[in-house]
Amino acid sequence: MDGTWERLKVLFPVISSSLAESEVTKENIDSIYLELVSLGVLEEVSQLICIEIDKTLQTQVVPEFWKIFDTNLDAQSDNQARERCEFQLFRTTVLQLYKKFQIINRMLERLKYLYEKSGTKFIYNFDEIFKSVLLSQLPNNFTKLVYSFYHISFNVFINTKAEEDDDDDDMDQLRERDDCDGCEMPTARCQCQELVTAFGEINLCLTRMGLLDRISGYTLTNLIQDEIYGHIQKTCRGIFDTQHLKNLEKWLDTIVLEWLTRIFNNGSAKLDPSNLKIRESISYFQKKLKYLLYEKYAKTIIDQFFNIIIEFPDSQPAIDDLKLCMEKLDLRAHLVEVLKNSLETRLLHQGVETSDIITGYVATIKTMRHLEKSGILLQTVTEPVKEYLRKCRQDTVRCVVTSLIEETPSDLSEELARSEAIKAEENERNQDEMNNWQDWTPDPVDALDSDKNSAQNRRSDIISMIVDIYGSKELFVNEYRNLLADRLLTQLDFNPEKEIRNLELLKLRFGENLLHSCEVMLKDISDSKRINSHILECSTFTSEETPNDPAVSALIVSSQFWPMFKKESMELPEEINKLFERYKKSYEEYKGNRTLCWTPLNGKVNIEIEINDKKLDMTVNPAQATIIMHFQNQKEWQLDQLSTVINMPPSTLRRRIGFWQLQGLIREAKENTFILCDENHDQAGEIETETNVVLDEEETMVSANDQREEELQVFWSYILGMLTNLDSMSLERIHQMLKMFASQGPGFEFSQEELKSFLQRKVREHKLVYSYGVYQLNKN
Amino acid sequence: MKVTVKSWTGVALWKWIANDDNCGICRMAFEACCPDCSFAGDDCPLVWGHCSHVFHMHCICKWLNSQLNQQLCPMCRQTWRFNDR
Ligand SMILES: [Zn+2]
Ligand SMILES: [Zn+2]
Ligand SMILES: [Zn+2]
Numbered sequence: 057m058d059g060t061w062e063r064l065k066v067l068f069p070v071i072s073s074s075l076a077e078s079e080v081t082k083e084n085i086d087s088i089y090l091e092l093v094s095l096g097v098l099e100e101v102s103q104l105i106c107i108e109i110d111k112t113l114q115t116q117v118v119p120e121f122w123k124i125f126d127t128n129l130d131a132q133s134d135n136q137a138r139e140r141c142e143f144q145l146f147r148t149t150v151l152q153l154y155k156k157f158q159i160i161n162r163m164l165e166r167l168k169y170l171y172e173k174s175g176t177k178f179i180y181n182f183d184e185i186f187k188s189v190l191l192s193q194l195p196n197n198f199t200k201l202v203y204s205f206y207h208i209s210f211n212v213f214i215n216t217k218a219e220e221d222d223d224d225d226d227m228d229q230l231r232e233r234d235d236c237d238g239c240e241m242p243t244a245r246c247q248c249q250e251l252v253t254a255f256g257e258i259n260l261c262l263t264r265m266g267l268l269d270r271i272s273g274y275t276l277t278n279l280i281q282d283e284i285y286g287h288i289q290k291t292c293r294g295i296f297d298t299q300h301l302k303n304l305e306k307w308l309d310t311i312v313l314e315w316l317t318r319i320f321n322n323g324s325a326k327l328d329p330s331n332l333k334i335r336e337s338i339s340y341f342q343k344k345l346k347y348l349l350y351e352k353y354a355k356t357i358i359d360q361f362f363n364i365i366i367e368f369p370d371s372q373p374a375i376d377d378l379k380l381c382m383e384k385l386d387l388r389a390h391l392v393e394v395l396k397n398s399l400e401t402r403l404l405h406q407g408v409e410t411s412d413i414i415t416g417y418v419a420t421i422k423t424m425r426h427l428e429k430s431g432i433l434l435q436t437v438t439e440p441v442k443e444y445l446r447k448c449r450q451d452t453v454r455c456v457v458t459s460l461i462e463e464t465p466s467d468l469s470e471e472l473a474r475s476e477a478i479k480a481e482e483n484e485r486n487q488d489e490m491n492n493w494q495d496w497t498p499d500p501v502d503a504l505d506s507d508k509n510s511a512q513n514r515r516s517d518i519i520s521m522i523v524d525i526y527g528s529k530e531l532f533v534n535e536y537r538n539l540l541a542d543r544l545l546t547q548l549d550f551n552p553e554k555e556i557r558n559l560e561l562l563k564l565r566f567g568e569n570l571l572h573s574c575e576v577m578l579k580d581i582s583d584s585k586r587i588n589s590h591i592l593e594c595s596t597f598t599s600e601e602t603p604n605d606p607a608v609s610a611l612i613v614s615s616q617f618w619p620m621f622k623k624e625s626m627e628l629p630e631e632i633n634k635l636f637e638r639y640k641k642s643y644e645e646y647k648g649n650r651t652l653c654w655t656p657l658n659g660k661v662n663i664e665i666e667i668n669d670k671k672l673d674m675t676v677n678p679a680q681a682t683i684i685m686h687f688q689n690q691k692e693w694q695l696d697q698l699s700t701v702i703n704m705p706p707s708t709l710r711r712r713i714g715f716w717q718l719q720g721l722i723r724e725a726k727e728n729t730f731i732l733c734d735e736n737h738d739q740a741g742e743i744e745t746e747t748n749v750v751l752d753e754e755e756t757m758v759s760a761n762d763q764r765e766e767e768l769q770v771f772w773s774y775i776l777g778m779l780t781n782l783d784s785m786s787l788e789r790i791h792q793m794l795k796m797f798a799s800q801g802p803g804f805e806f807s808q809e810e811l812k813s814f815l816q817r818k819v820r821e822h823k824l825v826y827s828y829g830v831y832q833l834n835k836n
Numbered sequence: 837m838k839v840t841v842k843s844w845t846g847v848a849l850w851k852w853i854a855n856d857d858n859c860g861i862c863r864m865a866f867e868a869c870c871p872d873c874s875f876a877g878d879d880c881p882l883v884w885g886h887c888s889h890v891f892h893m894h895c896i897c898k899w900l901n902s903q904l905n906q907q908l909c910p911m912c913r914q915t916w917r918f919n920d921r
Binding site: 545572575576579606607608609610611612613614615616617621631632635636639640643644647649650651652653654655656658659660661662663664665666667673678681684685687688691721732734 | 840842854
């Protein structure tokens with residue numbers, strides 16, 4: 057009996073809890089068979105062996121296998137070194153497991169032989185038992201080693217692939233690195249070949265044990281997902297002017313799928329057409345990965361959508377790609393969320409000028425149009441922008457109107473110029489719609505409920521979208537009318553042809569009715585020219601003419617059609633008054649039953665000033681002209697005194713004298729006393745200079761500062777005037793305007809920064825309010 | 837200092853010389869036009885009646901045309917006669 061047991065242990069070492077390999081011949085098996093049969097214990101012993109196999113699996117093989125996965129290598133400083141260790145660990149542990157798997161299998165073959173010899177059927181499904189025991193002890197995070205294993209082999213693989221494809225010499229030169237791109241080892245000790253061999257070996261072992269799917273499948277999916285993401289980031293991020301989708305698909309179909317095929321197909325990339333099972337799982341992977349690719353790529357594009365908007369139309373290819381992805385996946389909600397968010401963070405805050413927000417809004421419209429014809433996403437995405445402009449930016453309308461009619465081409469002015477074409481298109485489309493009403497398709501469900509009737513609206517052009525911010529054409533037209541009046545009354549380089557053209561284009565957009573008064577305004581301008589030349593030639597006017605009379609002309613306006621004129625009055629210089637009276641008389645004669653009411657403050661005056669041996673030729677407004685003319689005969693004025701003569705409130709007058717102070721022609725000698733800066737006359741100026749000379753170094757500095765402050769103070773009265781008239785202005789605009797006026801007089805240099813600190817001080821003094829990039833008067 | 841005005845462009849509103857501001861028929865300002873016109877002034881002139889009432893010419897003509905028998909001033913009901921001032 058003892059001898060039998062010993063012999064049995066050689067055949068089935070598992071009964072003594074061992075998995076040692078043993079040399080066994082067919083004779084050995086046959087003889088033990090006879091022994092067991094004669095002892096009548098064949099069945100009992102066979103059962104015992106099965107139980108022992110189970111036990112060994114449970115308590116030895118499987119725990120030992122999984123124990124390796126608990127190894128923590130995170131302390132490794134070098135990520136690549138860690139990955140390499142993990143690769144090797146995984147490899148060794150799988151190989152060991154496979155060895156044991158084979159040994160047990162051989163024992164089972166012997167057992168099966170014994171069974172069948174006795175004529176009993178052997179029913180022991182080891183493969184299933186092995187798998188279930190192994191998986192029942194699956195640790196929580198076993199994937200780390202697996203990930204490293206496949207990660208390293210993927211890198212090696214794509215590198216080999218790249219080298220295969222690489223017939224370009226330049227690229228080889230670029231690659232002259234110390235480390236191999238595949239295994240990251242020094243080139244001299246490149247391990248790629250060994251790694252490839254090990255990779256094939258392990259996959260084969262796993263396949264044979266039936267574990268490939270369970271152990272590697274999940275991790276493979278994750279890894280490939282990461283690789284896809286990494287590849288997209290590396291090749292596509294920030295490059296919007298080319299389409300990438302085709303190349304990405306090609307990369308997936310060739311590199312990634314070939315790699316996968318090798319894993320599942322015992323290391324070979326050539327699939328046997330008859331091997332349906334592998335073909336099936338590969339094509340399943342392919343489908344799944346393609347969706348993954350679309351999704352990752354589309355999300356990468358969406359994440360950068362704001363930049364795509366900024367770079368439009370150069371970024372069209374990126375949008376074309378996104379369009380293709382969106383045909384396959386529904387990413388609308390995601391796009392809306394991300395884009396809304398980035399518009400809010402990039403555009404809708406205090407630091408952004410209104411005109412820049414509008415530019416961004418227009419760019420968004422253009423970009424989204426390219427993505428989606430129906431304009432539904434556009435509506436949803438831009439809703440917050442519109443709301444913000446409506447609620448927080450009062451200068452929106454002005455900005456829009458200004459850029460519509462601006463001389464320098466802008467998106468909007470170009471758009472306006474396209475009006476005729478758009479109108480024609482619209483008519484054609486309406487016609488088409490009437491003819492093709494059967495082809496009508498409903499809007500996608502995410503269309504805003506509030507826009508039920510806006511299908512037309514959505515399709516229409518950018519200008520309509522802009523007007524849509526306010527939902528009122530009237531508001532825009534009103535603002536345009538104010539700007540036009542402003543230009544007609546003050547602008548020196550008024551170009552009637554251009555204004556008429558603008559008006560015609562605006563009429564196409566906003567309708568004749570709303571723009572009728574603007575038409576009258578322009579007609580007034582041309583009528584005035586005719587009336588003017590008639591009056592200047594009629595005898596009533598010419599009979600009283602003297603050689604020194606200035607050339608006079610009038611802009612005769614139809615009060616009912618213009619914006620309200622300011623009620624402000626002013627006493628014109630005597631000679632001008634006379635001239636105007638004569639002009640009026642001639643007009644009454646010419647028109648019969650009609651007369652003129654002059655608005656003394658409007659208009660423009662061309663004067664020549666001779667002072668200090670200099671000649672200044674200037675174009676100024678009537679108030680400025682009137683003031684300086686009064687200094688001709690009287691060099692020194694009290695503010696009150698002049699205020700009475702000119703019939704102008706002192707505060708207003710002081711502001712206007714500021715203009716001449718800016719020119720260096722008048723100065724305030726002492727409070728409320730203004731003196732002409734005439735060299736022959738002005739002794740006070742000399743005295744002032746002398747006092748400055750005696751000051752010591754430090755005080756000169758202060759004095760220089762004081763003077764600077766004084767100069768800026770001169771600006772202040774001017775800034776006040778501008779803000780009273782224009783309501784709100786940006787720093788740049790104020791700077792520009794001041795520079796324009798300053799350049800007419802003696803040079804006055806100041807930086808925008810200097811002006812900014814000055815204005816900010818006025819804000820602190822509560823004289824100005826600063827919000828959303830513009831300054832306004834503090835009206836409280 | 838010597839200031840020479842080389843040219844002076846002024847701005848003036850034109851007005852009808854009339855003892856009223858609005859047309860009694862269309863209620864529009866005289867300096868506006870009647871509802872049928874686009875432009876005021878030359879294109880939509882005023883006319884005076886002997887009764888001293890003033891209207892847009894287009895308004896009073898339309899009014900007179902709508903009257904069957906008598907031609908009366910809509911304001912004072914006197915017989916309307918044009919006053920060629
Ligand atoms: Zn009338
Ligand atoms: Zn009329
Ligand atoms: Zn009457």
